[in-house]
Amino acid sequence: MKVLLSWIREFVDVKESAEDIGKLMSVRGLALEGLEVIRPALSERSESKGDDVVMDFDVTANRPDCLSMIGIAREIATAYRLPIADTGQVARDFSSAIDPSAPAIPVTINDPELCGRYVAAVADVTVAPSPQWLQDRLTACGIRPISNIVDITNYVLLELGQPMHAFDLDKLAGPAIIVRRARAGESLKTLDGKMRALTPDMLVIADAERAQAIGGVLGGADSEVSSSTKRIVFEAAWFKPSSVRATSKKLGLKTEASTRFERGMDQTAPARAMARACDLLEQINAGQSDGRTVDVYPQAHVPNQVKLERRRVPGLLGMDVPDAEVERILASLGFTTAPHKGVPYDGWLVTAPGWRVDIHRPVDVIEEVGRHYGFEHLPTTFPGVQQAPAPSDPRIARDRRTRNAALGMGFSEAITFAFIDTAAAEPFLPSTTLGAGSGGEPVGLANPLSEKFAVMRPSLLPGLIDAVSHNRRHGRRDVRLFEIGTRFSPAGESRGIGLAWTGLATADHWSGARRDVDFSDIKGVVEQLAASAAVAPAFTETTATYLVPGRAAHIVVNGRVVGTFGQLESAAGERRDLPSGDAVCVAEIDLDALTAESPTDTLRAATLPKYPAVVRDVSILVDDALSAETVRGTIRSAAPATLIQVREFDRYQGKGIPDGKVSLSFRLTFQSVERTLTDEEVQADMQTILDALTRDLGAIQR
Amino acid sequence: MSPIDPSIGPDRAREVFRAELAEVRTDAELQALRTRWVGRKGSWVAAFMEALATATPEQKKPVGRGANELKKEVEAAIAERETALASTKRPPNAVDITLPGRTPVLGHRHPLSLIRDEVIEIFTRLGYQVLEGPEVEDDYHNFEALNMPAEHPARDMQDTLYLTRPMPAFAPDGASAGQARRSHAPQPRTLLRTHTSAMQIRHMEKHDPPVRLVAIGPVYRRDNLDLTHTPMFHQVEGLVVGKGITLADLKGTLTAMAEALFPSTRAEGARSGQAADFIRFRPSFFPYTEPSAEVDIRCIKCKGSGCAMCKKTGWIEILGSGMVHPAVFEAVGYDADEVTGFAFGMGVERVALLKWGVEDIRLFYENDLRFLEQFGL
Known part of the structure; x- marks a missing residue:
């Protein structure tokens, strides 16, 4: 709200500079957004002395009364402990001028719920430009001067906050004013020249025949005041906030009037505003009202x-406010306070002025007291603790542990938008990845900002692939990124970790030995992340449209698929502007699923073995189609419980190995918790294992 | 090097030797010097001794003693220099320790994640529980229960993103304390939460007071991307409910948080003797709090003298807060005559922007390693 300091000073004799006023009001609830110095002062009485200042205050949505000079002046007066001028300019008393038997114009309100009051006055006018001071004041406050009549309505709007309208009386059929709902199919050309289709939920101001204005929003073009207008009807009314808001929203039409009405206007104000408008009419020689004002109320x-209970004030604020201050502040803001003693409460009965549509509860009044007494007087205290704090969401500790593991493995933490474009989401929908799930539809947004943000991500990988692509395009060849975040499916949300890795798998060092990332690297990362959740997963081969066939795996825990990893299909990368030929390895783990399969609080520390371990290596030749898992399985099932570890340490194909065969080397560790194993028994165990490998897999010992 | 004239006598010879020794830089030079002065053949000592052989016994004694002394002195000086030279020699198989190390790759934290953990740390220290909630919410929890019924103007303050098809409502929990209080039926979830305040309602519906929590997570608004806006951002929400909770408690708590988050700005204030001037509470308006306050800290850039960043006010807004509105308590079935509470909500991005002088909020979502690597672990 832009206010003019000279205008404010007509209501409150505040001597401080605009800067000082701005500073104080900012901590009293009216944040100063801007200052603009104007010279000379734009005084109504044209006795301008010195500069004037336009102060732009940020008025919160609950305070429509402050969308006016008088409203802001009242706040300033309270903050500076100054009297507010009785709005002496609004001197005319209309009560005697209202003669229901001979109305200036018949006014009918058909829908008193939507229009609670309608004040009208008829005047003979000479339409001309307003005097310069009036035009300047409007301009300074951001309103374009149009003509003396329209300018008067806007001047009253700014000064008192009451929106007004002027009709050309000779253009109204009847002449009569009927406040009713729009008829089905009715339309109106508004002042901005647009045809508006009206619906029966909208309130219109009509003449005897048709709609002439949209109540509380905008006037109609056909009854607009023009240079040839001779007689006018001034309107000052009260419209229901929710109705004006709905109409304004539906028409996509926001005006100075609708902004105020939708927040709530003072039902007691229209008569005062009308008096002020009629006074101004005479003051600037624009015309003369006939003195017969219609007030349908x-x-x-x-x-x-x-x-207001006295004890509630310190009870809510945490500071004592003297009774005298409570009463001073409320009185200055226009409230009346009647002290109330004893039963049922000790304090005050507080009556809010008509313009304070935001006052409904004791806390609303306590806020008024608190903010004008000053939040700077609040002590700094802390809430006491009555009981041990409840535990935090377990996901927080879990995510932290997972994050630390990923960081330690060289991955930097990414945060990407949870909405992505439809094409990016498509390969990651449940039907194309996990196989199971609730169908292949992404969670779509009804009103997305753009196509880029059309659906909620079903996976963390599309965002990470884009982030890798961004880094690649900015000269970064080696990229490791991870994100812990929410994935969305029609069934709900789940938390996961996604990882993407491209470029070097080794340290970038002058001593050489550089190698790019491959499947085994990302598998190792997955294994470590599983280990951080105390889980040893199984891996099964899988297919996914975004992964290279034969380099794609599921992570399986207790028979449940908890994630997928592998090498990104180059076409999938190219679609996101990744250079072809770069291997990108990706992994995604459903952390919620992994957690569900993790043991909880079952860890018992094992005693360290007392007896030495015996290590034996064995190399065999088998079909290269056999998986390491199968060979390991055969070894395990043939071995006694003393076999505590099986590790592949070499895999060789090439010179000396027949086609279709592979040489595998295993290191087997035997250990007993009861005694030292003898060479003979380990030798016998090895023989049993070799026999099984030969018998079951056709293995040949090398 | 010219041969040494044996006739110059020990004293003069000593001067020559010392001058020559001072010039020696390498082991090889030192060995050459040794041969030249005390070697068996052709050295000064050898030549001198030879010349001495023809001298009379009277001449021999003093001169011979002088020569012997010089010989010992030369040998000692050479031995000393030998040790000194050896100590500067690099041992066999020495590495050039100035070559770059083989650096294990260590990941970097995202700055928003750092702020998030810092906030968790602060409030854990103050005895709060830390919670997370659903990102897809129903209208009731995001708006209605927070005193923003349909058609409430405040809904315009937070332009909402809606789903094309609702997600199923959460199944009602079993016999929880709040179950009996809850007056509304479970609703399908239709929108992306516009603030973490939705979490407040979910928690209070299920738990009786006292409440002492912070909730952290992403929130969504229909804001176009620009220097200071992203359609997704992160919020920290705090809620304390109990008997006798006051606005002064809120002020103390938020002052402690701001001091922990912006220690250098705080210190600046202390140095300039304006410690009390580090933070201020401005009355404001939110539908779900009454009274409401926005919290400003001294401008990080100009320290309060006024600049473009703080719009010449010297203050930077960091969060919104207030005393929980009785209508919110009514929605969750708390007795507003029995308990009071405070709540606050703060943008994580905003804190990170201010704390580290990040000039474009979009950097947080580009995940450019050149940006991320500026932040530690």
């Missing part, structure tokens, strides 16, 4: 009353 405003 079906149900007089009932002021909001609040019982």
Whole structure:
């Protein structure tokens, strides 16, 4: 809200500079957004002295009364402990001028719920430009001057906050004013020249025949005041906030009037505003009202009353405010306070002024007291602890542990947008990855910002692939990124970790031995992440459209698929602008699923073995189609319980090995917790294992 | 090097030797010097001794003693220099320790994650539980229960992203404390939460006071990408409910948090004797708190003198807060006459922008390693 300091000073004699006023009001609830110095001062009485200042205050949505000079002036007066000028300029008393038997124009309100009050006055006018001071004031506050009549309505709007409208009386059929809902199929050309299709939920101001204005939003072009207008009807009314808001939203039409009405206007204000408008009409020689004002006010405003218990003030604020201050602040803001003693409460009965539509409860009043007494007087205290704090969400510790493991393995932490484009999501939908799941539809957004943000990610990988691509395009060849975040499916949300790795798998060092990432590297990372959750997963071959066939695996824990990893299909990377030929390895683990399969609090530390381990190596020749898992399985099932570890340490194909065969070398560790194993028994065990390998897999010992 | 004239006598010879020794730089030069002065053949000592052989016994004695002394002195000086030279020699198989090391790759933390953990740390220290909640919410938890019924103007403050098809509602929990209080039926989830405040409601529905929690996570608004806006950002939400919780408690808590998050700005204030001027509480408006306050800290850039960043006010807003509105307590079935509470919400990105002087919020979502690697572990 832009206010003019000279205008404010007509209501409150504040001597401080605009800067000082801005500083104080910022901690009293009116944040100063900007200052603009204007010279000379734009005074109504044209006795301009010195500079003037436009102060732009940020008025919160609950305070429509501050969308006016008088509203801001009242706040300043309270903050500076100054009296607010009785709005003496609004001197005319209309009560005697209202003669229901001979109305200036018949006014009918058909829907008193949507229009609680309608004040109208008729005037003979001479349409001309406004005097310069008036035009300047409007301009300074951001409103374009149009003509003396329209300018008066805007001047009253700015000064008192009451939106007004002026109709050309001779253009109204009847002449009559009927406040009703729009008829089905009715339309209206508004002042901005646009045809508006109206619906029966909208309130219109009509003449005897048709709609002439959209109530509380905008006037109609056909009854617009023009240079040839001779007689006008001024309107000052009260419209229901939710109705104006709905209409404004539906029409996509926001005006100074609708902004105020939708937040709530003072039902007691229209008569005052009308008096001010009629006074101004005479003051600037724009015309003369005939003195017969119509005021249709079906149900007089009932002021909001609040019982304020004295103890509640320090109880909520945590500071004591003297009674005198409570009463001073409230009185200055226009409230009336009646002390109340004893039963049922000790404090005040507080009555809110008509413009304070935000006052409903004791806390609303306590806020007024608190903010004008000053938050700077609040002590700094801390809430006491009555019981041990409840435990935090276990995902926080789990995610931290997972994050640390990924960081330690060289992955940097990424955070990507949870919405992605449809094409990026498609390869990662449940039907194309895990096989199971609830169908292949992504979670779509009804009102996305753009196609780039159309659906919620079903996987963390699309975002990470884009991040890898960004780094590649900015000259970074070696990239390791991970993200811990939410994935979305029509069934709900789940938390996962995604990883993407391209470029060197080894340290980048002058001593050589550089090697790019391959399947085994990402598998190792997956194994370590599983180990960090105390889980030893199995791996099964799988296929996914985004992974290279034969280099794709599922992570399986207790028979449940908890993740997928492998080498990214180059076409999938190229679609996201990754250079072809770069191997990118990716992995994704459903952390919620992994957690569900993790043992909880079952760790018991094992005693370290007392007896030495015996290590034996064995090399065999088998079909190269046999998986290492099968060979390992055969060894395990043939071996006694003393076999504690089987490790592949070499795999060789090439010179000296027949086609279709592979040489595998295993290191077997035997150990007993009861005694030292003898060479003979280990030798016998080895023979049993070799026999099984020969018998079951056709292995040949090398 | 010219041969040494044996006739110059020990004293003069000593001067020559010392001058020559001073010139020696390498082991080879030192060995050459040794041969030249004390070697068996052709050295100064050898030549001198030879010349001495023809001298009379009277001449022999003093001169011979002088020569012997010089010989011992030369040998000692050479031996000493030998040791000194040896100590500067690099041992066999020495590595050039100035070559770059074989650096294990260590990942870097995302700055938003660092702030998040810092906040968790601060509030864990103050005895809060840390919670996370669903990112897809229903209208009731995101708006209605927070005193923003349908058509409430405040809904415009947070432009919402909606799903094309609702997600199923959460199954009602079993016999929890809040179950009996809850007056609304479970709703399908239709929108991306616009604030973490939705978590407040979910928690209070299930738990009786006292409540002492922070909730952290991503939130979503229909804001276009620019220097200061992203359609997804992160929030920290705090909620304390109990008997006798006051606005002063909120002020103390948030002051402690701001001091921990911005220690250098705080220190700056202390140095300039304006410690009390580090933070301020401004009355404001939120539908779910009453009274409401926005919290500013002294501008990080200009330290309060006024600059473009703080719009010449000297203050930078960091969060919104207030006393929980009685309507919110009513929605979750708390007795607003019995308990009071405070709540606050803070943007994680905003804190990171201010703390580290990041000039474009979009950098947080590009994941450019050149950016991420500036932040530690």
